[in-house]
Amino acid sequence: MTLNNVWVFAQVANGVPTTGTLELLTKARAIGANVSAFIGADGASVAGALGEYGATKVYATGDLAGALPGVAVSSAMKAVIDGGNKPDLIMFPQNYEGRDVMSRLSVKLDVTVLTNNIDVTVDGGAVSATTPIFGGNTLVTTTFTGSGPHLVAFRPKSFAAEPAGGGAAEVVAAPVADAGAAKVTAVHVEETSGPKLDEADIVVSGGRGLGEAPSYSMVEELAKLLKGAPGASRAIVDAGWVPYSYQVGQTGKVVKPTIYIAAGISGATQHMVGMKGSKNIIAINKDKEAPIFGVADLGIVGDVHKVLPKLIEAIKSRG
């Protein structure tokens, strides 16, 4: 069974739809007869890419001109819904903008929300979403009991993005009804060199076991040698050693690299949620009882200050 109308809150970065957007569109066309993207930006430039992944329509607000998406995009969505185009399900990415838009919209529509999901199923008219809890050990499925539109947010990488080969989506203007009083006055990009954390094939993350902030440079060096990305546990992000954009875990990035190296990370539930999907996990930690060893393919019980320098030297000496 499929739903009649499914919307995806679409996002653009550097002029193209984000991977997360394409993942959600791919799932949307499996469960919905009509898939529309809803974007808080100009629609024409991305209508082709969104169409290729299954959107037949793009509702576009146009440039938000510094308005925050929470108020602005939800007001545009509400206006389209009030105009008679009511979706059965709206899929949001579990990120800053996705959460803000769905929260504001849930109040405008007086409907509940389900967040942090990794799957969605449709059975007759019933829509259910599945979320992992307790560090991913338990999967809870929740079914909507009220009427739609149902609002669901999904974690990154819940679905694999696959093009459908469709033509460009039809762009429909969806003007912002309320831009809100908050305004963005400056944008700062903290890009690191090398691959992006959530797209890298190899991720090397450091945690509290590094002892002090300067030791994090070993993590960065190893990541660079392996052409991977450096990551971090929440503990050292909260401690201010590295920016939040480095954080892997529940409240940070979800990564699924081929190789994940956890250096001085004990493996708090918070962290495990973000990296358990890695194909191969190597853990180095002093405490042999650390939970991280329960998911590691190779665990080294030892001091990162001794193991990492030798490992770095050994890789360097290979040229």
Place this chain on the structure above:
Amino acid sequence: MNVIVCVKQIPDPANPGALDGSTNALKRDGKLIMDESDSYGVEMALQLVDAAGGGEVSIVSMAPNSETSGMRTALAMGAAKGVLISDPALAGSDALTTAKVLAAAVKRLGGADLVIAATESSDGYTGTVPEQMAELLGLPSVTFAKKVAINGGTLNADRQTEAGYDEVTCPLPALISVTAGVVEPRYPSFKGIMAAKSKPVEEVKASDLGVAPSGWDGAGQKITNVAQAEARQAGEVIEDDGEAFGRVVAFLENLKAI
């Protein structure tokens, strides 16, 4: 300047969580503590009121069984008073109902110049309540604020984004959600802990706030299945004898990573 902070009282995260057998909801029947994520908001509120040279910090919280031990931590840090919504009819409330209750509690306190919440709780982490409250209260909001300053009637904040951060400005009154690490939370002093015992906490029911409790039936959602995820098998764990790095090198070689 008056600031209201939303504080969640949660089971101690140091203890393993469990689901209630009959409702499949998270068990919250033991002693509850203040969610550590909320300590940042409480600290920020205290600092902002200090900097403004007047006003007070109030706490709102919704919890079962008239639980106030987590709120007392916030009061011990320096908050002046609190409103606790404790009502069996609210058990099983979804995030939207929770937001309605907390928003009504904010109104009961006469509103504030600023309402602060954490970005998400450490036990349920739905992460929508702050922005839902802002919509219900008709306030502008800045979520995921990692740096906050007040200049007269204007709030300036650095807001976390996927790529870095945005500088955002918004007029007061407003609502913000703050990330962990936005400020360094103080430890309650002994004097603060003693003083907290006698600070006023008003306990109210949903009906006192004019909110219709939805509870389990009205939540608009129902847990229909709980399953164990496929467990990841642990591999080999070895003690470092000074040469363990060689095993990592071999592992990386096998995967053609080097």
